[in-house]
Amino acid sequence: MASLTIRKLDDAIRDELRLRAARNGRSVEDEVRVILREASQDGLKTDARFPQDAPDPENSRKPLKNIGDQLRVTLIIGGGIAAYKALDLIRRLKERGIHVRVVLTRAAQQFVTPLAASALSNERAYTDLFDPQSEFDAGHIRLARECDLIVVAPATADLMAKMANGHADDLASAILLAADKPILVAPAMNPLMWNNAATRRNVGQLQRDGVRMIGPNAGEMAERNEAGVGRMAEPTEIAIAAHTFLRPPRAQPLAGKRVLITAGPTHEPIDPVRYIANRSSGKQGYAIAAAARAAGAEVILVSGPVDLDEVPGVSMTHVESARDMLAAVQAALPVDIAIFAAAVADWRVVNEGAQKLKKTAGNAMPPLQLTENPDILATISKLSEHRPPLVIGFAAETEHLIDNAKAKIARKGCDWIVANDVSPATGIMGGDDNTVHLLTRSTDSADIAVDSWAPMSKEQVATTLVARIADTVTQSTKDQS
Template identity: 45%
Template sequence: MSNLAQKRILLGITGGIAAYKSIELIRLLSKAGAQVQVVLTDGAKAFVTEMTLQAVSGHPVRSALLDPNAEAGMGHIELAKWADLVVIAPASADFIARYAQGMANDLLTTLCLATESPVLIAPAMNQAMWKHPATQANSQLLHERGVMSVGPADGAQACGDIGPGRMSEPSDLYNAMDAHFSASRQEQDLLGQHWVITAGPTMEAIDPVRYISNHSSGKMGYALAAAANARGASVTLISGPVQLPSPQGVQVVPVKSADAMLAACVNAMTSQADVFIGAAAVADFKMKTVCDQKMKKQADSDELTLTLVKNPDIIATLAQQNRAKTMVGFAAETHNVLEYAKSKRERKGLDIIIANDVSRTDIGFNQDSNQVTVISANDTWTPDKAAKSDLAVQLVDFIQHHLSNLHSSQ
C-alpha cells in the first residue's frame, strides 16, 4: 500500500505554464488513494480551468478567500486543518515572496499561514528569476522555517531560456510526497539540527565554452542529504552541476565554481551548523584569467599552455572559521588511500574524514555503490560495500553518534 493512501493533500496551484503538470500530479495522487483538494490563485486560472481540476480531483476547486458560502463555516481555516500535507506546485516567484513575508492576501497564502501541517513547494519560474538574490533569499527563509522544497529542475524553459527553474516532474513530486509520509514514521532524532552538505563536481571556466571539471556524479552527497533529512534534519545541499532530482525536503543551492560553492557555504552557515559534510569533488585549480572569448587553435603550434592557480580550500576554510560543530570531509584517492586520508583530516582540522578509493571501477565516481573507510580521532571503520543510499544511512548514524558524544562531553 502506498504511503499516500488515505492522506489528505491540499494542492495549491499558482500562475505559470507549469500549472498543466499539476493535473498529472492529481491523477497520480488519486490513483494512490489520496484525497486531493485544489486551491487556485487568480494567476493559475490563466493556465488551467476549475472544471478540469474538479473532474480530476473529484472535489470542488476553491480560489476565493472571501467566498460567502464557504466562509459561513470559516472555510479557509477548515481547509487548513483538513490537510495532512500542503503542496504548492507550481510555486511562482510571486507566491514564494508573499509567503516568505507572511502575507495573506489570497486564499492560498492565507491557508499556508493558517495550517499547522507540513508545507512542500515546487518552485517554477524563469531561470533568471530563480537565480535572483531576492528569490534565493525568500526560498532560504522558507527553508529555515521548515518548508520543504522539491526542485526546480534544470533544462529548457517555455521562454526559450535554459537553466534551473523548471517545475519538477509530477512523478518526482509524487515520490517526494510518498517519502515524506514514509519518513514521518521513522526516528526523527535529528530534529532541530542544521546539516550543510556539498555534492557533485565544480566547473572552472577556461573560456565561454570550455571548463575544467571531474567525473563526480553527486550521488553520494545527494544520498547523505536525503538520509539526514529523513531523520528530521534541516538540510542545505550545495550542489555542483549534476543530473539528479532534488532530494525531498532538502534546500538545494546550485553552484558551478569552487568560489561560488564556498560563498554558498558561508551564506548557509551564518549561524553555526551542527554538521558540515564536504562530499563535493572540488577542482584543485582554476584559470588565473578566464578568457572572455573562445580560445582558438594556433595553426603554428600543437601545444597550449594554461596558467592555473589554486582554488580556495573550502572545507579547511570552514573548519578554521568554526562554521560547524562537526566537520566531515571526503578524501578521494587513487593510492595510499588511508595514509593520505589521515593526513588530510589532521591538516585541515576535520573531525571525521571518509576515505574513498576512486581507482576502483566498481565504486565511487558515477557508480551507484560505494565502499569507504571512516576515520575519526578515535575510530577507523570500514563498512561493507553497499548502495550509496544504504551507505549514507550508516554514515549519518556514525556522524550523529559522534555529535551526540560531543554534546555529552560539553
C-alpha cells in the same frame, strides 16, 4: 476426491497460497493438494515424515515465501512516457524493504513490458482484468486489499479521470475502485493537460476523496520545446513519500541542528566555453542532504553544477567555481555540522580567457598556467571562530585509500573523513552505489579509527552516516550536561 478445509492459517501463507495458485492456474484447494502430494512423495524418498519446505512442483522449486510484517505496495503503472521511471521506482521501493506487486495498464505496456516489471519486482506483473489465472477468486480485490498502500505512477490524465469518476473498465481502475487502502498518486502529463479545467476538477475531487499526491514537478517534457509543470516526481521522491507514509519517522535526532553540506563538482573556466572539472555527479551529497533533512536538521546545500533535482525542504545555493563555493560556505556559517562531499577542483587557470581560445594552423597550443584553488575543507576545519563542532570531509582516492585518507584527516584538520575508492572499475563516480570507510579522529589522542562499511546504495550510505552523526551529537550533548 475429498474436500479440504484449512483453518487458522497464517495470513502471509494464505496470501502466498493464493498467489501460487493463480500463477499455476489452479484453485487454492487444488494447489494445497499438489503441495501435500509433493510433500508426501518427498517424505517417502527421504524417510522424513514432514519436509521442511513445501516445494513448487512445476517451476522454481522455491519454498513458500513468508513476507511477515514486510510493508506491501501495489504499484499501478499508467500509460505515459514516464512509465520507464516506474521500473526504477520498483527498485527504490525494494531498497526500503517494501514488497511490490505491479499492475500495468494496456497503455503502460506500450512503454514498459510485464517481463521487465516482473524481473525487478520478483513477482508476476498483472495486466488483465479478465485473466483466468488470477480472477478465479477475484484477483483485483486481492490486489486492492492485500497491500498497505497503492501507488499510481505515472498517473495519466485519463487514469485520474477514471479514478475521480468511479470507472472500473480495466484491472487498474477496478483495483482503485475496490481499494480500502490509502492511495498515493504521482501525476505525469503535458502541462496543457495538467492545467486543463477537467483535470483540475478531477484533481480536486481526488483530493477530497482522500487520495494523496506527490508532484507533478516542473521541467522539460518529452515533447520537443515543451516545458512546465507536469513531469512525474522522481522515483526517489515517490519512494521516500511512500516509505514515510507507511512508516512515519518517530524521532528527529538532528532537530534544532544546522547542517551545511557541499556536493557535486566545481567548474573552473578556461574561457567562456571551456572549463576544468571532474566526474562527480553530486548524488552522494544530495542523498546526505535528504537524510539530514529527514532527521530534522535545518540543511543548507551548496551545490556545484549537477543534473539533479533539488532536495525538498533544503536551502539550496548553486555555485560554479571553487572560489564561489568557499564564499557560499563562509556565508552559511555558523553551523553545527559541516559535511564537505563536493569534489572541488584542485586547480584553476590563472588567466581566464575573455574570448574563446582559438586553434590556428601551425601554432602551438596556448599555454595554460594553473594555480591552486582554495582548500575549503582545510579553511573551515582550521577556523579559530565559528568552526563547526563537527567537520566531515570526503576522500576520493584511486590508490592507497586508507593511507591517503589518514594523511588527509591529519593535514586538513577535520574530525571525520569518508573515504571511497573512485577508480573507474568501481563505477562509484557518477554511479548509484558506494563503498566507504569512515575514519574518525579521537579528541584525546592522535589515533584514527577506521570503520569499513559494506557496499550499499548512496542513499543507504547517507542514512547510515546521518545516524552515526546523530549518535555522536546526542552523546556529546549528554556529556556536556
